Amino acid sequence: MQKALTYLIIFGCTIVTAISQPTDKVGQLVSAENYFAALAKEKGIKKAFLSVSDDNTIIFRPGPVSAIKYFKGKRDSLGILNWEPSFARISKSGDWGITAGPSTFKASDTSKTHYGDYLSVWKKNTKGVWKLAIDIGVVHPKPKTEPVLVFQNAKNEIYQKQRSQNRLQQREDVVFSSDKLMGTILKADDQIALKEFIAEESRLLFPGFLPITGKKNIMNFWRIQGFNLSSEPVKADRSLSGELAFTYGNASILHQGETKKYHYVRVWEVQQGYVWNVIYEAYVQAANEPKKEEND
Incomplete structure (x- = not known):
């Protein structure tokens, strides 16, 4: 059908x-994601999310809400949130991409570890800075294997x-x-x-x-x-x-x-x-x- x-x-x-063969633009997106994760460790979850969000950023808590409105009205979490991308794709235009990968969360150093995976969509703003467009995550059992890394540039940068x-x-x-x-x-x-x-x-x-x-x-x-x-x-x-x-x-x-x-x-x-x-x-x-x- x-x-x-x-x-x-x-x-x-x-x-x-028509543009020449692409550079490692997906690597730039992965770097932005890694910086976001590092900021969460150093400054906390709230500050990290606010640093990569704009008025259009939607997160699921569990329903879709504005990231800025959600975090501005909350105290910063004392929990420990870690994640890293294992999958990334970027558009031919270089303005739009997705990242996904495993995550862990602990309420404190001595508490139980919760495992999960996330999916994020990123868009560049008018200044060429990556901002989070969508973020959603799930909780699941502890993985038995390490994820395979899949980071994909566009095959070419020819687009209409x-x-x-x-x-x-x-x-x-x-x-x-x-x-x-x-x-x-x-x-x-x-x-x-x-x-x-x-x-x-x-x-x-x-x-x-x-x-x-x-x-x-x-x-x-x-x-x-x-x-x-x-x-x-x-x-x-x-x-x-x-x-x-x-x-x-x-x-x-x-x-x-x-x-x-x-x-x-x-x-x-x-x-x-x-x-x-x-x-x-x-x-x-x-x-x-x-x-x-x-x-x-």
Whole structure:
């Protein structure tokens, strides 16, 4: 089944910019992430987040909230939060990227260690400084292996340049419509939706479970757990070069006759055939939902 609306990707693309082979721009993004993590150790979680946030930064606590409003109204946590990226991608335009990797949290030096993984989207501001756009994380059992590092520059920096606000909005609307279509198909048959929209190399973060990599493994996860998923997007955003984007929204999961509410973030990429596929996805349970026990 061919995805609807994907042909709209070419809206407003009139100027093609060719640039030489990319430098290690993803390394610059990873450096920004590592600085963020180091700042959390030195100055505390609150100051670290405020240093990389702007008025558009959204974090999930557990629902989507403004990072600045959330942290300004709170005392700094005395907990010890550590993380490091093991996965990073950057857009052709160099203004937009994603990082993900393992994390640990301890309330104090002597308290229990909680393990997890996070997914972050970064955007450069008008001054060329990396700022956090989206941040979401899950808790899961202690990993049994070290993550494989995957840091990917864009294969080239040739992209169709478009700065008109109307055209840029149309391009975001395409991503939003793709997510909405995925949600519609999920309600009817989640396996068909996953087969159609999940990239072969996709990754999934789900609370209580270790990260899942690969389309086949992700489809098996949903099938084996017996989860019936449906979703509805709230917001979409897209890189200037257009090939990477994210959506976030609300999801419902039906399991053994009980429905639980979640929030999700999906990172999308235009892949072969000019179709949008999900390359990274993360879920967190909504407020007032019982937390799922950690599973091996």
